[in-house]
Amino acid sequence: MSEFDKTVEYIRQKLNPIRDIVVRMHSILIWEKSYHAPCIIMFITFIFMCLWLIEVPIISKICFMGIIATLIDYFLPFINEIFSLPKWNDSSEKLFNNECHLIAKTWLNVKEFYQLVCSWKYSKTKLYYSTLLTVLMVIAWIGTQIHNLLLLYLSTMFIVLYPGLSHYNMIEDFFLNIRQWLQSSFSKHQPSTTAQSKKIK
Template sequence: MSELKKKEFNRLKNDLDAWREIILFLHDLLDWKYPYSCGWIVSGITALYLVLWKLDLSIVTQLSLLCLFGLLGAFFYPVIAKLFFKPEKWTGVQEKHFEIVINKLLNVKFSVVDFWNTFFWNIADKSIIHVFKTSGVLLGLAWIGASVNNLLLIYLTTLTMCLWPGISQLDEFHVKLNMLKKKLNLSSLSPFKNQ
């Protein structure tokens, strides 16, 4: 582990220490470790978006309420957690699990930063390739956004992001992915690591 990653790891672990029980629960839920995890995820997200659709709130109101719930959660959760989760019940196995989750969160952060840097790698050059690449992606996103309801797009994106950790661990998914790569002759490309 590099020095930068160790610093980031320790900082993130320290920042999320008060939230460790809920983080482990959410990690296990997203990884489908509980029975019916998939159903709970889909039901919860669908119920949330149905409420948002029915309320038909403006974006400013939605963002304000999101920030309000985030503020209240950040204030009250650590106090409530101390009542329900006793520090002496925290085991070494849970600590190792927490460190694995923190490491996964760091890997996601570094992957997003790498993607961002790769996508805009030649912005300083202002080359024609960069302009065409960026314009094509942005025009494609604009066309999709104009064609499909925004709330539906956000719902599908949220659903995909929340179901992806569980789906990507299924053996059947990897079998189908390998069959697709063979048909398309993409065997050298491997965006998914076998776990």
């Protein structure tokens, strides 16, 4: 059995007690209904609004988020019963398997990237330390320019909305529009540059 199959099987075992939640969350994260995206935005905004209004130190905010995560983990079996599907059929099983494969693939990609960066420490020492220091300095600079809670809010919002954006190809369309706009902008300047060169001659 390959590492990928082992990872998929491990994830299946971990997620099997809450498989109904996984299937339902998939439909929400890909915006199966038109109201899913606004609900996600309002939910994340509500949580971060509470954190902002509390105005406690960063350590207390981390502990507060840890308390929420612990409560969610404790109540997951009960939530799974509430959101359980009326009938678990082949399509539900297939969707659950796809989610396990996607999570396993993402996890292995992150693990592979981490191992690659760690290998640079010995094979490409200068590249490793220069890249690490540059990334840390950039993050530190961004942290001084933007409020940390706002930065965390924007990052969380992007991560949660990413499945829906990817499902509807919005990210690809966005970069495609930027690419087309840049190409059209350069093509507009191209004739004028050519005409000026002809006049000089």
